[in-house]
Amino acid sequence: MIPWTHLDTATIPDGGGELRLKQRGAEFSIMLGATELMNSRLSGSEEALARLTHERIRQRPRPHMLIGGLGMGFTLRAALGVLPFDAQVTVSELVPAVVEWARGPMADVFDGCLDDPRTNIVENDVGQLIRAATGSYDAILLDVDNGPEGLTRKANDDLYSLSGLLAAKKALRQGGILSVWSSAPDAAFTRRLQNAGFLAEELKVRASTKGTGARHVIWLATKK
Numbered sequence: 001m002i003p004w005t006h007l008d009t010a011t012i013p014d015g016g017g018e019l020r021l022k023q024r025g026a027e028f029s030i031m032l033g034a035t036e037l038m039n040s041r042l043s044g045s046e047e048a049l050a051r052l053t054h055e056r057i058r059q060r061p062r063p064h065m066l067i068g069g070l071g072m073g074f075t076l077r078a079a080l081g082v083l084p085f086d087a088q089v090t091v092s093e094l095v096p097a098v099v100e101w102a103r104g105p106m107a108d109v110f111d112g113c114l115d116d117p118r119t120n121i122v123e124n125d126v127g128q129l130i131r132a133a134t135g136s137y138d139a140i141l142l143d144v145d146n147g148p149e150g151l152t153r154k155a156n157d158d159l160y161s162l163s164g165l166l167a168a169k170k171a172l173r174q175g176g177i178l179s180v181w182s183s184a185p186d187a188a189f190t191r192r193l194q195n196a197g198f199l200a201e202e203l204k205v206r207a208s209t210k211g212t213g214a215r216h217v218i219w220l221a222t223k224k
Contacts, residue, residue: 004029007105010097013125021101028072028106030098040109043074045181045216048205049141050078052220053179057138064088066137066171068126068159069144070098073110075181079141080116089118090137092126094144099123127159133171140168140178147182147217148189160189165196169223178221185217193221 007021012032020031028040038046050067057063063083067075070093079089093099099121102110114121122129126144148160158164160180168178178198180189185202193200198221205216 008097008101010095012095019095019098021105023105026108028109030072038071040072040106043072045205045218046071046074046143047078049143049179049181049218050075051082052203052205052218053139053141053177054079054082056177056220056222058082060138062086062088063138064090064136065139065141066126066129067091068140068142069093070102070121071143072106073102073113075141075143076119077111077113080113080118083118085118087118088120089116090120090122090129092122092124092129094123094125096123127164127167130159130164130171131167135171135173137172138176140172140176141181142179143181147184148180148186148219160192162192162196165192165198165221169196169198172223174223176223178219178223180219180221182217182219183214190219193219197224198222199224 002025004022004024007023010019012019017032022029022031030037065079065087067089070091076089076091083089102114113119130140142159172178190200190202201220203218203220205218
């Protein structure tokens with residue numbers, strides 16, 4: 001068995017702890033403490049986040065998609081694979097080192113998607129982008145935690161609160177989609193989406209592209 005090699009450590013702002021990038025052969029892992037946030041072998045549910053969202057906005061001209069969290073680029077790559085040439089994809093990433101990893105040791109994993117002319121990387125809190133917007137996005141995709149609670153930083157709790165969901169609804173165009181990735185179900189979050197005025201759908205998808213392994217959850221919430 002090839003041992004893991006620690007490549008780098010990055011501090012999450014606002015007391016969010018430290019991210020650790022590790023490599024084992026061609027495999028990469030990003031850890032927060034003892035929790036693995038993502039692994040380069042398991043991209044199925046992150047890719048599904050982009051594809052399922054696109055299915056609901058595919059008829060829109062010049063769609064603008066906001067992705068919260070760059071991660072290992074699986075959602076971004078999948079989005080670029082289905083969106084039209086005139087689309088715009090804004091990716092908000094809070095930790096600058098994650099963008100550096102994407103252009104450095106994980107460049108093969110990202111496969112040039114950061115250089116796609118439709119991609120705009122913003123090193124900022126996705127919550128700030130959402131609250132500053134009014135009717136700006138056709139879709140907002142959140143994959144910044146392991147579910148609808150602030151795992152990586154406590155400030156992320158606001159994203160999933162009623163006020164945060166109302167801000168997301170304001171930032172979306174009419175009929176726009178708020179999509180949220182989670183490692184597990186959360187009935188209380190489904191109710192908050194509904195209380196915020198979204199038409200909420202909860203789907204279970206496999207973590208692996210092979211259709212095996214753990215099941216993750218994706219909420220697709222439509223602005224009525």
